Amino acid sequence: MDVDGPQTAQQVIAGLRATSEGADLVQLLTPEGQRVSHPQFDLQISPVEIQSLYRDMVLVRRADREADALQRQGQLGLWAPLLGQEAAQIGAGRAMAPQDMAFPSYREHGVAWCRGVDPTEVFGIFRGIDQGSWDPFSTGFQLYTIVIANQCLHATGYAMGQWLDGKIGDAEAGEATICFFGDGATSQGDVHEGFVWAAVYDAPVVFFCQNNQWAISAGLDRQTRVPLYRRSAGYGFPGIRVDGNDVLATLAVTRWALRECRTGNGPVLIEACTYRMGAHTTSDDPTRYRLATELEEWKLKDPIERVRVHLVREGLAKQEFFDGVAAEADELAARLRDYCTSMPVPDPERIFSKVYAEPSSYLEAQREEFLAYHASFTEAGRAPGGRH
Amino acid sequence: MDVDGPQTAQQVIAGLRATSEGADLVQLLTPEGQRVSHPQFDLQISPVEIQSLYRDMVLVRRADREADALQRQGQLGLWAPLLGQEAAQIGAGRAMAPQDMAFPSYREHGVAWCRGVDPTEVFGIFRGIDQGSWDPFSTGFQLYTIVIANQCLHATGYAMGQWLDGKIGDAEAGEATICFFGDGATSQGDVHEGFVWAAVYDAPVVFFCQNNQWAISAGLDRQTRVPLYRRSAGYGFPGIRVDGNDVLATLAVTRWALRECRTGNGPVLIEACTYRMGAHTTSDDPTRYRLATELEEWKLKDPIERVRVHLVREGLAKQEFFDGVAAEADELAARLRDYCTSMPVPDPERIFSKVYAEPSSYLEAQREEFLAYHASFTEAGRAPGGRH
Amino acid sequence: MAATDAPQTITLAKGLNQGLRAAMEADPKVIVIGEDVGKLGGVFRITDGLQKDFGERRVFDTPLGESGIIGTAVGLAVRGYRPVCEIQFDGFVFPAFDQIVSQLAKLHYRSQGKLRMPVVVRIPHGGGIGAVEHHSESPESYFAHTPGLKVVACANPVDAYWMIQQAIACDDPVIFFEPKRRYWDKAALDPAMAPPPLFTSRVLRPGMTATVVAYGPMVRTVLDAATVAEADDGHQLEVIDLRTLSPLDLAPVFDSVRRTGRLICVSEAPSEASLTAEVAARVSQECFYSLEAPVLRVTGYDTPYPPAKCEEDYLPDLDRVLDAVDRVLAF
Amino acid sequence: MAATDAPQTITLAKGLNQGLRAAMEADPKVIVIGEDVGKLGGVFRITDGLQKDFGERRVFDTPLGESGIIGTAVGLAVRGYRPVCEIQFDGFVFPAFDQIVSQLAKLHYRSQGKLRMPVVVRIPHGGGIGAVEHHSESPESYFAHTPGLKVVACANPVDAYWMIQQAIACDDPVIFFEPKRRYWDKAALDPAMAPPPLFTSRVLRPGMTATVVAYGPMVRTVLDAATVAEADDGHQLEVIDLRTLSPLDLAPVFDSVRRTGRLICVSEAPSEASLTAEVAARVSQECFYSLEAPVLRVTGYDTPYPPAKCEEDYLPDLDRVLDAVDRVLAF
Numbered sequence A, B: 001m002d003v004d005g006p007q008t009a010q011q012v013i014a015g016l017r018a019t020s021e022g023a024d025l026v027q028l029l030t031p032e033g034q035r036v037s038h039p040q041f042d043l044q045i046s047p048v049e050i051q052s053l054y055r056d057m058v059l060v061r062r063a064d065r066e067a068d069a070l071q072r073q074g075q076l077g078l079w080a081p082l083l084g085q086e087a088a089q090i091g092a093g094r095a096m097a098p099q100d101m102a103f104p105s106y107r108e109h110g111v112a113w114c115r116g117v118d119p120t121e122v123f124g125i126f127r128g129i130d131q132g133s134w135d136p137f138s139t140g141f142q143l144y145t146i147v148i149a150n151q152c153l154h155a156t157g158y159a160m161g162q163w164l165d166g167k168i169g170d171a172e173a174g175e176a177t178i179c180f181f182g183d184g185a186t187s188q189g190d191v192h193e194g195f196v197w198a199a200v201y202d203a204p205v206v207f208f209c210q211n212n213q214w215a216i217s218a219g220l221d222r223q224t225r226v227p228l229y230r231r232s233a234g235y236g237f238p239g240i241r242v243d244g245n246d247v248l249a250t251l252a253v254t255r256w257a258l259r260e261c262r263t264g265n266g267p268v269l270i271e272a273c274t275y276r277m278g279a280h281t282t283s284d285d286p287t288r289y290r291l292a293t294e295l296e297e298w299k300l301k302d303p304i305e306r307v308r309v310h311l312v313r314e315g316l317a318k319q320e321f322f323d324g325v326a327a328e329a330d331e332l333a334a335r336l337r338d339y340c341t342s343m344p345v346p347d348p349e350r351i352f353s354k355v356y357a358e359p360s361s362y363l364e365a366q367r368e369e370f371l372a373y374h375a376s377f378t379e380a381g382r383a384p385g386g387r388h
Numbered sequence C, D: 001m002a003a004t005d006a007p008q009t010i011t012l013a014k015g016l017n018q019g020l021r022a023a024m025e026a027d028p029k030v031i032v033i034g035e036d037v038g039k040l041g042g043v044f045r046i047t048d049g050l051q052k053d054f055g056e057r058r059v060f061d062t063p064l065g066e067s068g069i070i071g072t073a074v075g076l077a078v079r080g081y082r083p084v085c086e087i088q089f090d091g092f093v094f095p096a097f098d099q100i101v102s103q104l105a106k107l108h109y110r111s112q113g114k115l116r117m118p119v120v121v122r123i124p125h126g127g128g129i130g131a132v133e134h135h136s137e138s139p140e141s142y143f144a145h146t147p148g149l150k151v152v153a154c155a156n157p158v159d160a161y162w163m164i165q166q167a168i169a170c171d172d173p174v175i176f177f178e179p180k181r182r183y184w185d186k187a188a189l190d191p192a193m194a195p196p197p198l199f200t201s202r203v204l205r206p207g208m209t210a211t212v213v214a215y216g217p218m219v220r221t222v223l224d225a226a227t228v229a230e231a232d233d234g235h236q237l238e239v240i241d242l243r244t245l246s247p248l249d250l251a252p253v254f255d256s257v258r259r260t261g262r263l264i265c266v267s268e269a270p271s272e273a274s275l276t277a278e279v280a281a282r283v284s285q286e287c288f289y290s291l292e293a294p295v296l297r298v299t300g301y302d303t304p305y306p307p308a309k310c311e312e313d314y315l316p317d318l319d320r321v322l323d324a325v326d327r328v329l330a331f
């Protein structure tokens, strides 16, 4: 009988702990900063490249912490922190080729960074001035999707289009798509239908699941009995589990997966095991549902610290390098603070902007009424709502 | 790397052919009527029991053929034939204990028969006089569900209720639920969410997938790259593939699965490999999308013929038995014909019947208007619609 | 074979088929997807022959899942395709409701025009065909209530031929309703005659006694009623086919009601919070001084769709329309 | 601790929490399920403490999937339970739309009463909290248009306390809307005072100048407007809280309009094919001879919900209501 069969509660817990350890977890850099090798996924990488991965992780973490602070100062309405997931996101983002397309959820600030989306553009959404202002094509990074798992079908459809356009077959010049979603999202029907469609149409899409162990207050045992990377086998495509706090392993595995897709061997599922070190969002209070000790354990696996230790111990970077990155981080934080407070407030007409590509008579009429109504106040020398 | 990884088109086809053959297919009676043994699923069964399985299959096939004929004579608006799936349905239906609950789709006429639902009650739906008239509790057989896969969540929720009620733990007295759905249904999100919920809550539910190779005109390769029974491993519960044209194997495997659930080891997935020998429904024309040769191949695997051959060759039944069953079938057919033509037409007020458990003021008013309107015609000595 | 340009008599089903064909010839980015749309040509044969003529890369069967159909269509649209999705029956659009309402309808607004959604969702709707449950629904109002979508309903073979092409050419998502029980209605089509714009309603029959608006399958019912009303009672009903359900094009309705002073609004759908309510509300407001009687609504009842043997009494028919005419005139 | 019976001042959120508590104490078959309803007590803390007090078998977190939540609730109802399902935000009910419309709403009718569906679907609705996309929707009309469902919206702490208990006690499926931006509104609750029946609307403020109906989050807006209208202009607005959205209880509205001759209908939701259209249509018909001005609707615009920084201008506010009062009186 299948070994994944019925389990006791204890077995379940054990199985879940296993999601951040165990033989099937691909790792190239231990939490202690030791390079280890892997039979299938080895990585030739120069010190300079490792430095730049470190730099990216430090900068996105700093931007994230700044956003968190800005939210508390009332500059942002909400923030969804990536704290702890820097390696998973920078590893995946840096594995992408310029011609690849990413479909994020709402927490992929690190991937956005790799695709050249400025943090201020991401802030726009959380400040409530827009719903995603960057160019999804020039960046190869689609807009955030808030309805859990919806983007998995969009990514699959886009990848079907890459296939229809004959853009696959060449490991270098070919195109691939990568879709980001969380552990909680795996329970949604849309992830399943994405897997079904992608498998049936050989869609060149990498399903990149950041298993950060939590879906708001729901631990992984609310979503599954067994590690999530095992889902794909039942659809006939490979699933790999990588240490999502190891930027080198995530880079290597995601590169491999994207190449597989470009050459026509897609789809591929990656489960990146990581941890949501912060709250779900700035509105959340994790102390209600998880123990501080858990966080402490994961701090020992910090994605940035292990790279720093590695660079230092192996003498791959001098102190000047670290000082330089720290200075850059300070500048970035300052720039974000300034920009955020100076962000323009959209004018009321924005409500009616671009609802349709081809204007709708009825909506135009509503817009006219709206403008006339507002004019009635400004004529009366009062702003709307100014009457009372 | 995972063996279920990327495949060529050829491999896919091969994999699919394999869904009706291969080492992992549980079989106890070959198409030629030979009893074979199976290491895990053996079955102690008396000649009389085999006879009664044969009888059930013959009678449900006859009822099915009669319904098909009645549809062509305009007595039924539509019919969804079970032709070819008798063993899967009788095997599964007879494996159920009285206290078990079944959640069918719209083709489970054979399971209905095993649960004591008279074919005339099933006819009511297809004649358009009701939407399911039998008692879902006394029969332990819920109403048909037409929206593909919706019932998989209902079955899971019901099984969660059995668990909450403490009705599991005892292999004999315990309760279990069985959910019927097709190969096409496996692509729907609701099947996936059913698997997720059932696994997370240890729900005592058997997911019984009748893979009849077709979803209307869509062959299995539109739904999956690999055999469907493999889906469950990714959720952490067992999946078994059984020869759905072998009533003994289906009975043995389903009995085992239901016992697993009763004892608290649910859920379980069963893929019963069978074949839709008829049209999807009486409105369908299979010649547009599949070859006659395919049907010929499957005729050699007929679920009833192999049992007849077995009973005869092994001298387990005399000619009188076969004549008796044939006579019974004729009586049944006659009874169904008579009943069908004599079925009452619902009166117009039925439209407003039992929309709510607690009457709605507004709908009551509509009903009054409706009755007054109709009265206006009958007073005028004309039936509604009689004016023109 | 190509869509012929010679005048011809076609069914509504054929009009859709030829319209799809013409749209696919006009733009290589147009693809047709859905359950059974390929070899089978759809359960109503609307896509008959398209896969054979345009190939499996432009016309293909999907796995069985409506959320998957619409969700992947959204992704294909992002990629630059113009997917035409078939939902097999009205009652099966609901698994896709989330993708339609939260994504298809909102992406153009979310991206402020950087993402276009030229997706058509074809839905055969309405009852009257003696079907089992979920095959006779009228879900138009759900979509008309959803900003970001455009919603149209064709009622005759000629409109079917033109409206499907116009919907596919539209850069906004269009929910396209087809009156399934009218698929076999016939009419003469002259492909040379230019059609009216997609988002306009049309006066099909002029009259002074009262105005009757309908859409989709009810249009023929209303036209038949108008004929009888004239023959039996000399009433001249002005019949308007809404054609576009969102945005509504009510100007012709307002004009008409200002002349007739009376309006009857007909639809198969349940009445609560429906399109007929919207029409009644807007006309009651716009034509406040012209109305000589309250706007009457003739609709399906607010019950689930009943068993087929009851549908004749559930659906608005000629007699119910004429009864409403009597009542609106008695005012 | 148990629901206290002493008079007390509570927030709307607390009213719901205490009402749920009372319902769970009254009937062991009542269970509370949804995302994060357990330890966390829901993102709005409506289920705070329930799991601790009633245990994990009666209050439990579900996997992340709304179709799964409602679909399993249907199965649990078949088994004899009375599930109270929490949908975390209005914009996330759509993945469950198919199970709600095709199953929850239809099973009692399909089975002709053999299957009962005493399921409550709790949905925090409406905007005004500065949230990101999908967290400020007003989907009431979709459900009011669906036969087989009952739909209610509470607007104040006292109604919240009673209506949630009445909804849970109802043997029909009830879609229960909670005005999320009013969760922290306070009022005095006397648990000893018997509540009005669930499916009734209520006159909250009598007046002769004009009638204003609203529901959910807009009720307070309208009451504030009425106060100002009286203070500034001496207008006496009669304010009616619909409370029940399906079935609508319009008798009090008809009575009122027959006295005032004027009606304004207020809702945050987009207007096309909406509940405000239904109210306008029915009042225009019933009160045809009493209306001295057209029924005016003050609603959200027919656009997707805008970015938070624009919502103040999107949502009907005190000024837009007063503007409508001026217009309806100018007639």
Ligand SMILES: Cc1ncc(C[n+]2csc(CCOP(=O)(O)OP(=O)(O)O)c2C)c(N)n1
Pocket: A107, A146, A147, A148, A181, A182, A183, A184, A185, A186, A212, A214, A215, A216, A276, A280, D035, D064, D066, D088, D092, D095
């Ligand atoms: C369809 C839907 N339901 C509920 C929510 C509310 N919600 C936002 S995030 C979240 C948890 C997501 O968990 P996971 O998928 O693990 O992603 P993570 O937040 O951990 O990155 C929930 C339930 C939503 N956004 N969409």
Ligand SMILES: Cc1ncc(C[n+]2csc(CCOP(=O)(O)OP(=O)(O)O)c2C)c(N)n1
Pocket: B107, B146, B147, B148, B181, B182, B183, B184, B185, B186, B212, B214, B215, B216, B276, B280, C035, C064, C066, C088, C092, C095
């Ligand atoms: C949600 C939904 N979409 C589409 C349909 C139309 N439809 C009815 S049966 C069917 C094929 C089902 O195939 P399968 O699940 O293999 O069951 P089978 O008919 O072969 O027994 C389809 C697409 C439906 N009933 N429900």
Ligand SMILES: [Mg+2]
Pocket: A182, A183, A184, A210, A211, A212, A213, A214, A215, A216
């Ligand atoms: Mg997570």
Ligand SMILES: [Mg+2]
Pocket: B182, B183, B184, B210, B211, B212, B213, B214, B215, B216
């Ligand atoms: Mg099948």
